[in-house]
Amino acid sequence: MARGRKRKAGKRHPSGKLVQPRRGESQSDILGPALDARQRHYGIGAKQARDERLGTALGRLSFAGKITTDQYAAGELYGELMGRHNAVMGLPIDQPRSVTGLLINEGIFGGGAPDPDPELVDKIRRQAAGAALMLRGCDQDIAGRAGRRPSVLVHILACHDVEALRWSPADLHNLRLGLDTLCRFFRIRRESF
DSSP states (O other), rough: OOOSSSOOSOOOOSOOOOOOOOOOOOOHHHHHHHHHHHHHHOOOOHHHOOOOOGSSSSHHHHHHSSHHHHHHHHHHHHHHHHHHHHHHOOOOOOSSSSSSHHHTTTSSOOOOOOOOOHHHHHHHHHHHHHHHHHHHHHHHHHHTSSOHHHHHHHHHHHHOOOTTTTTTTTHHHHHHHHHHHHHHTTOOOOOOO
């Protein structure tokens, strides 16, 4: 008389454990929940939900047609430049994308990378200072107009990923002026809006 429960049928490893059926996840299985959420949240179709621009606030402005593709590219370059500047200067990143990034910023662990090349630091420092100087010049050009300064709008949108779809028309206009200034700085040809 056998004791215990009945043995399950199926292939077994040499150790006696059951061989588990492999179920590989397809790309649609992985991306499905995110695409469904984008469709519900933004009220768009399945094909549009795959647009990579929907992942950032700057990209959503471009997707909605409130800024041109050149302005979008300039904002992306500005965000990357400021991120590199903060990294080589030893400053915390503006928006840690993970808990690990947050812990490294706070000096709890990691972050023991070698010091960057002084020439690279100088180059990035000059580029960041040049971009900031051009944006401040744009701020002075629109002094006295309604809305926030272009330098502030560009920075919070490109570096802090603040949602901008519901900004006032004056703020959107000032943002476009700031992004056009960055197009000149990065030598990106500008589309007319």
